[in-house]
Amino acid sequence: MDLNTITEIARPRRRTDVAGWRSGDAWLAGGTWLFSEPQPKLARLIDLTGFGWQRIEITAHGLEIAATCTIAELDATTLPRNWAAAPLFNQCCRAFLASFKIWNMATVGGNICMSLPAGPMIALTAALDGLCTVWTPAGGERQVAVADFVTGPQRNALLPGELLRSIGLPASALMRRTAFRQISLTPLGRSAALLIGTRCPRSGGFAVTVTAATSRPIRLAFPAVPEPEVLRARIEAEIPGTLYYNDVHGAPAWRRHMTFHFAEEIRRELAEAS
Amino acid sequence: MSFVVNGTHHAARPRPGQCLRTFLRQLGWFGVKKGCDSGDCGACTVLLNGEPVHSCLLPAFRAEDREVTTIEGLAANGELHPMQRAFLQAQGYQCGFCTPGMIMTAASLNQSHRQDLAFALKGNLCRCTGYRAIEDAIRGVGDVDAGDGAAPCGRNVPAPAGPAVVTGQQRYTLDIVVEGLAHMKLVRSPHAHARIMAIHKEAALAVPGVCAVFTYEDAPARRFSTAGTGASIC
Numbered sequence: 001m002d003l004n005t006i007t008e009i010a011r012p013r014r015r016t017d018v019a020g021w022r023s024g025d026a027w028l029a030g031g032t033w034l035f036s037e038p039q040p041k042l043a044r045l046i047d048l049t050g051f052g053w054q055r056i057e058i059t060a061h062g063l064e065i066a067a068t069c070t071i072a073e074l075d076a077t078t079l080p081r082n083w084a085a086a087p088l089f090n091q092c093c094r095a096f097l098a099s100f101k102i103w104n105m106a107t108v109g110g111n112i113c114m115s116l117p118a119g120p121m122i123a124l125t126a127a128l129d130g131l132c133t134v135w136t137p138a139g140g141e142r143q144v145a146v147a148d149f150v151t152g153p154q155r156n157a158l159l160p161g162e163l164l165r166s167i168g169l170p171a172s173a174l175m176r177r178t179a180f181r182q183i184s185l186t187p188l189g190r191s192a193a194l195l196i197g198t199r200c201p202r203s204g205g206f207a208v209t210v211t212a213a214t215s216r217p218i219r220l221a222f223p224a225v226p227e228p229e230v231l232r233a234r235i236e237a238e239i240p241g242t243l244y245y246n247d248v249h250g251a252p253a254w255r256r257h258m259t260f261h262f263a264e265e266i267r268r269e270l271a272e273a274s
Numbered sequence: 275m276s277f278v279v280n281g282t283h284h285a286a287r288p289r290p291g292q293c294l295r296t297f298l299r300q301l302g303w304f305g306v307k308k309g310c311d312s313g314d315c316g317a318c319t320v321l322l323n324g325e326p327v328h329s330c331l332l333p334a335f336r337a338e339d340r341e342v343t344t345i346e347g348l349a350a351n352g353e354l355h356p357m358q359r360a361f362l363q364a365q366g367y368q369c370g371f372c373t374p375g376m377i378m379t380a381a382s383l384n385q386s387h388r389q390d391l392a393f394a395l396k397g398n399l400c401r402c403t404g405y406r407a408i409e410d411a412i413r414g415v416g417d418v419d420a421g422d423g424a425a426p427c428g429r430n431v432p433a434p435a436g437p438a439v440v441t442g443q444q445r446y447t448l449d450i451v452v453e454g455l456a457h458m459k460l461v462r463s464p465h466a467h468a469r470i471m472a473i474h475k476e477a478a479l480a481v482p483g484v485c486a487v488f489t490y491e492d493a494p495a496r497r498f499s500t501a502g503t504g505a506s507i508c
Contacts, residue, residue, distance in 0.1 A: 001293060002291055002293055003291030006290045008290055009335055031332065035293055035332070036331060047333075098397065099328070099397020100387070100393075101379065101382075102328065102397065104322075104326065104327050105328075
């Protein structure tokens, strides 16, 4: 929709071009959320595409995803054959409520910064030990784990004027086997529970990341695949009832039930020999 | 800003917060429909450098130096695009409002999308068809009996508006430009269950461009309805 209060589009090419952050500013990446609702408090959009960031970098250390990388670009990326987690990328892209056409515009960084419980890029990157690189207004940068970046529904660790620059996924996490489970109240609907399990081929370490069911991502790590009761007790201890999300896409009690159900399915799947 | 729409070069500057959908319609491309305005319905689907996008979500300035294809530009050299022909053959529309966006989306589907049409079409809403005729169109099923000039009785004859619908030439209320037309905005009370004692119009009348403000005080004591027989309601 038209954002009629916007009076200026800033299009910086370099970081030093970014003038002082002020009230009424917003970073513009894909724009798929900004342009989907009235934004009466905004006056200036700062377009990130002018930075020309390389969207995807594959190195020996892992994968570096620019915040401006679109969902379509991420989904189309061919990953090294020894990265067993590769199927997870398409599974998470398909977990978007939005059409595949939106994938051509929406960005990975935008989805993480929206910080909705059902954000599938949050699920993907939190499950793979993602590390956010954040630019600070003073010209510095800091790093925050994705699992700590999202602090609640539409709340995150960004301070005014800070910018999510990129998300790094370590190669060690990308080499893990994964298991994916997702459910919605309606076919192809918004995720009400999205759980991802990983298992390290070397150490045998197991982790399950709970998103969509909870207000923020919860990652539970174990040195090995736990026994069912151990996993259950850990979920019980670390996800209190109040943390299960409550909206029209699912009641907290159902989301809690699905969390336990999926976690056990994932445990069984990853306990099997690859 | 310079960009190309359906092979036509445009040099025009959008407003800073304008979306591509509004900008295209302002330039006369009314085949780009205004639907939900929030990226859900797909009626505004266009191709940007060949990729399908919802133009209501795309900042208009992002079209700079790029090529936009709307439903009006899908046909080439006077020949309908195969998907436009398929929608005619299957009568893949009813009111036809969603059809331009539906065809733009359908024309961009790859084989993988066609294996899962429910997924591929979840960004296009149709209130009329139930999607059966749309699926027929995409799968190449023809539902029309052309009849080669025979009497139409007992045959599935095509809707007369079909050619205009599949090419984006069919005009709907929002597509009609009337010079100097005043628009009405309904303003509701922000307070549920409040009892209105008085309405002050001064602030609204001071807004540039506002012609008049009507309130309950302007409602006639004797009311008429256009519903049913149009008889007066006492």
